Amino acid sequence: MADSNGKFAVITGASTGIGFELASIAAENGYDILVVADEPLIEAAAADFRTHGGKVESVEADLSTTEGVDSLLAATNGRRIDLLCANAGRGLGRDFLGQDVADWRKVVDTNITGTLYLLQHVLKDMVARDDGKVLVTGSIAGFIPGSFQAVYNGTKAFVDSFTDAIRDEIKESKGVQLTTLMPGPVETEFFDRADMMDTSVGASKSKSDPADVARDGWDALMDGKASVVSGWKNKLQVALAHVTPAAVLSGMHRNMAEPGTADE
Template identity: 80%
Template sequence: MADKFAIVTGASTGIGFELASLAAENGYDLLVVADEGLIEAAARDFRLHGVQVDALQADLSTTEGVDILLAATSGRRIDVLCANAGRGLGHGFLDQGLADWRRVIDTNITGTLYLLQQVLKGMVARDDGKVLITGSIAGFIPGSFQAVYNGTKAFVDSFADALRNEIKEAKGVTVTTLMPGPVETEFFERADMLDTSVGASKSKSDPADVARDGWTAMMNGDAHIVSGWKNKIQAAVAHVTPAGILAEQHRKMAQPGSAPSDDGGPR
């Protein structure tokens, strides 16, 4: 058993998988969590680094799922938390079912906040610990045809800034927000957005690069990291562009059927 312990949520694929790999490479024992059975296969990969890895399949959109995660720590001191679990949802809001958009909110906000609250209490009490929250530059942009998801990320980005200020007296505890743009993961397939311009784009970020940026920023105690120079520019522009213009730009990326067809035009 290592003397360092990390929790990574949403660790079965994508950014979470890469974050867990970095934690294992750096000698952290792991509790990795996802809402799918693939987390067991991911854990086998992480164990190749010679650390102890416990895998847990749990629904982190529920407080019950978060409680199951917390119980799985067996009271062990948590040195690092990568709160990465998230869910997307495409199409127009009026076409979305209540259960679908509620699950996005419960995963991205409710479950994430409950987990952060429970873990940070211990970190602040002992004045030691590092947290990485996966936000998004989507939080800066009104997300036409992805409105609920972008809204949750706006909440997460803002919440992390407020939380960081609230616990600033705990000098040994850091909260870092990782804010990527579109990343080459299963996100767009799961959000039913493969027929959109952004979903079909070949210029998405590599999840390994995004995770490395986030891990480095967390270890440095940085407040935020926008991963990728193109996303840094987009984030800066979003701060000075009227919301109506940003919403129209997002519409062109996320509206169903906006992906180019074989002849180069929209579908």
């Protein structure tokens, strides 16, 4: 059972995957936690986190909307947020021209608009008191033109770039740590929800373990690192992306994400 350290953490996208693992780590380290997701499963996840002995509150909220983020913030009851894991995200596969506007807007609004709205609120308070930690889940997808996953990769390019910029803007606040976690494909419900199970990447058995990814992010945050690419294969892929023409990268991504490539 964890001893309470009196600190408070908020973890979004915590019902499954990386967010679930981050919330588990926070609970194990004695944080009181508020966990958030856009599905009822967050209640069951919260019950798991309570086994670590700390105080756990849960909120079901759609973080693609300002109203959803506001409900998260209201659930803090004004308590100081010492740690934020901004992990909520949404994927979308298949060809852009065939996607419904509502579907790709949901990806943009979750991954970008909702994330920025939450970050702006939380970081203002942290910078004002010069204390706090924020881990934002970006992706190595942000370095690769994402054929058949174009909107998702585009949003992650934004998040990766945005966090680099904000880190510089607040660099005088030495007590505030902002870290970007950049995983590659992870063994979560992401690919099923993104309608990508018939793709090579969706069907792959070599995706990262979310527990390992979460631990990489947590350790980087606690060590004061600006960013971390989780997994040595993903580190190599990012290095290659910096020197490979966009047309080649997008063709490589097509091979992973084009529908019907699962058995190729």
